[in-house]
Amino acid sequence: MSILLLPLWLLTCDPAQDKSVVPDAEAVERSETLFNQAYQDLDVAIMDRLLSDNFEAAYPERATTSNKQQWLTELQGLRTLFPALEISVDSMTVAIDEQRAQVEAVRTFNWMQDGQSGSYRERYTNLWSQESGKWQLHQSTVTSQP
Numbered sequence: 342m343s344i345l346l347l348p349l350w351l352l353t354c355d356p357a358q359d360k361s362v363v364p365d366a367e368a369v370e371r372s373e374t375l376f377n378q379a380y381q382d383l384d385v386a387i388m389d390r391l392l393s394d395n396f397e398a399a400y401p402e403r404a405t406t407s408n409k410q411q412w413l414t415e416l417q418g419l420r421t422l423f424p425a426l427e428i429s430v431d432s433m434t435v436a437i438d439e440q441r442a443q444v445e446a447v448r449t450f451n452w453m454q455d456g457q458s459g460s461y462r463e464r465y466t467n468l469w470s471q472e473s474g475k476w477q478l479h480q481s482t483v484t485s486q487p
Contacts, residue, residue, distance in 0.1 A: 369435055369442040369469055372476040376467070377448070381428040383420040385413050393470065393477040400483055423452040442469040442476065447486055462486040 372391065379387035389409075396409040407415065419426070433446035444467040451460045468480040 365442075365471075366435055366437050369437055369444065369476050372469060372478075373433070373435070373444050373467065376478060377428060377430050380416070381426060383416055383423075383426065385417050388413060388416060391478050393472060393479045396478060396480065398481045398483065402484055423454060425453045427451045440471050443467070444469065 375387065376391050378384075379391065392409050392412070394409065396412065398407040398412050400406070427450070429449045429451075430446050431449075433444060436443045445465070447462060447464050449460060449462045451458070453459075462485070464484050464486050466482045467478055469476045470479045471477075
């Protein structure tokens with residue numbers, strides 16, 4: 342009987358089957374999805390909770406950066422300009438280690454303003470870090486895409 346149970350015990354204890362990274366990856370993906378939904382909804386309150394206190398958005402093409410407060414103020418201003426904003430994300434990849442995660446993706450903005458439609462694509466890299474047991478966005482680097 343113990344010979345039959347040994348393979349079952351080895352399967353359940355095999356370190357190759359360690360799923361500890363999967364919940365973290367899923368948590369990062371959930372946080373990233375929440376971030377993108379809050380971005381589309383221009384929801385400053387949710388963004389405030391998702392961004393770390395030392396958050397920085399970098400725009401290398403313009404050689405500019407925004408800290409958390411500047412970025413949230415800019416986001417709040419978009420609400421009046423683009424009430425019908427839609428954001429879609431594709432080509433997302435997530436790389437994760439114990440305390441940090443990197444998300445790379447392409448984001449497309451579509452909107453209507455004064456009866457005119459518009460769109461804009463950008464590639465972004467979001468760096469998430471785990472702080473007090475939750476994932477917070479620490480840095481975002483954004484470049485335009487054709």
